[in-house]
Amino acid sequence: MKQIYFDNSATTPLCDEAKAAMSAAMDCFGNPSSLHNMGVDAEKLVSDARRAILASLGVRGVSKITEKQLIFTAGGTESDNLALLGVASAKNFPDGKKIIISDSEHPAIMSPAAELEKRGFTVVRIPTVGGAPDYEMLAHEADRNTILASFMTVNNETGAVYDIKRISSIVKAANPDALMHTDCVQGYMKLPIGERLLGADLITLSAHKIGGPKGVGALYVSADVQKRRAVAPIIFGGGQESGMRSGTENVIGIAGFGAAVKASAGKISEYSERISSLRRYLISAITERGEFSEVRLNLPENAAPHILSITLPNIKSETALHFLSRDGIYVSSGSACSSNTGHGSHVLRAFGLSDKAADCTIRVSLGAQNTKEEADIFLESLKRAVGTLVRI
Numbered sequence: 001m002k003q004i005y006f007d008n009s010a011t012t013p014l015c016d017e018a019k020a021a022m023s024a025a026m027d028c029f030g031n032p033s034s035l036h037n038m039g040v041d042a043e044k045l046v047s048d049a050r051r052a053i054l055a056s057l058g059v060r061g062v063s064k065i066t067e068k069q070l071i072f073t074a075g076g077t078e079s080d081n082l083a084l085l086g087v088a089s090a091k092n093f094p095d096g097k098k099i100i101i102s103d104s105e106h107p108a109i110m111s112p113a114a115e116l117e118k119r120g121f122t123v124v125r126i127p128t129v130g131g132a133p134d135y136e137m138l139a140h141e142a143d144r145n146t147i148l149a150s151f152m153t154v155n156n157e158t159g160a161v162y163d164i165k166r167i168s169s170i171v172k173a174a175n176p177d178a179l180m181h182t183d184c185v186q187g188y189m190k191l192p193i194g195e196r197l198l199g200a201d202l203i204t205l206s207a208h209k210i211g212g213p214k215g216v217g218a219l220y221v222s223a224d225v226q227k228r229r230a231v232a233p234i235i236f237g238g239g240q241e242s243g244m245r246s247g248t249e250n251v252i253g254i255a256g257f258g259a260a261v262k263a264s265a266g267k268i269s270e271y272s273e274r275i276s277s278l279r280r281y282l283i284s285a286i287t288e289r290g291e292f293s294e295v296r297l298n299l300p301e302n303a304a305p306h307i308l309s310i311t312l313p314n315i316k317s318e319t320a321l322h323f324l325s326r327d328g329i330y331v332s333s334g335s336a337c338s339s340n341t342g343h344g345s346h347v348l349r350a351f352g353l354s355d356k357a358a359d360c361t362i363r364v365s366l367g368a369q370n371t372k373e374e375a376d377i378f379l380e381s382l383k384r385a386v387g388t389l390v391r392i
Contacts, residue, residue: 001328004374009156009307009365010332015211021259025252043124049258056261057220058194069218070243073253076185076206079219080108083181083202086231088116094149098122100141100149102133104350106183109150129352130301131160142174149180157347157363159307160300168199179230180218187210189264190306201225212260218255230339275366276305282375291383299349308364314391317362323389329383332363
């Protein structure tokens with residue numbers, strides 16, 4: 001039976017370039033902090049990856065100084081935590097205690113934000129009905145007490161693309177010193193996004209969403225934020241990563257991260273166009289075929305090319321997921337990071353779905369390896385699911 005992987009927002013297959021780089025790095029086992037040749041060789045692998053990632057963000061003239069703008073972490077979750085908790089701990093804003101986020105952020109933002117509320121910070125959650133932030137409310141809430149805004153670039157469940165540049169402009173108009181963070185995990189190397197276009201001071205990245213390995217991510221920190229020391233470390237020890245993230249670097253993982261970035265560089269527009277075409281094909285088929293007349297598509301006005309949210313007619317997403325899985329088709333019922341919590345999707349509720357509709361929604365997320373033939377096989381399996389599964 002053919003295996004069809006339509007869960008690329010949860011993780012992606014390891015690309016050949018990353019595999020090769022990681023295999024080579026296994027023989028370079030020196031500690032990158034060591035001063036002897038083996039340590040220097042390991043440090044060079046880390047530096048090469050760091051430079052490739054910075055270049056992909058539009059940072060030009062990468063040098064030993066600008067390299068400090070990228071902090072390697074254990075993944076997107078740690079990077080998000082460093083952004084929020086690090087800014088809150090830096091005491092750069094003695095009188096400011098307001099943080100603004102969207103109401104549809106990833107748990108890696110929602111949870112540290114809730115923790116900061118316990119510590120006395122004010123957290124404002126901006127509605128995102130239909131996948132669009134309420135800019136009027138954002139303008140009302142942004143003020144001199146705002147120290148940080150955090151909005152994801154691409155929503156991991158609906159595919160909604162948020163206008164980070166516009167959000168940053170609104171927040172900084174109220175307080176020029178406020179920082180802008182974006183979790184770019186679902187947008188990085190999938191959309192033609194550069195650091196200057198984002199208008200962000202802090203950018204979260206993750207390797208395993210772009211063909212790299214799990215367990216490695218990064219936080220971009222602008223030169224201005226570094227100069228102001230507006231982010232404090234939350235892990236302490238040997239002072240690695242310019243003192244911002246202590247602990248011996250994951251050289252093998254970082255090498256794989258850098259290789260995945262290099263493999264995708266220059267191909268983002270081509271990838272986006274091809275995946276958009278496949279997504280449009282699925283939308284057209286589900287919209288036009290009578291067997292899907294009861295199926296609802298959750299389509300943001302501004303959507304990423306690789307994510308499609310589908311609400312089934314009173315069929316629990318978990319039931320549909322297992323049905324499709326038996327046909328060798330792998331989709332998701334939402335964010336993989338929150339699928340084991342037992343809670344319904346706050347993202348889909350924020351989008352405008354009822355609890356019942358959210359519980360009947362699956363996410364199809366496409367990758368570079370997916371084809372129209374696979375889309376047709378999925379549509380046939382989905383048709384059988386809609387026609388045979390028990391409804392609630």
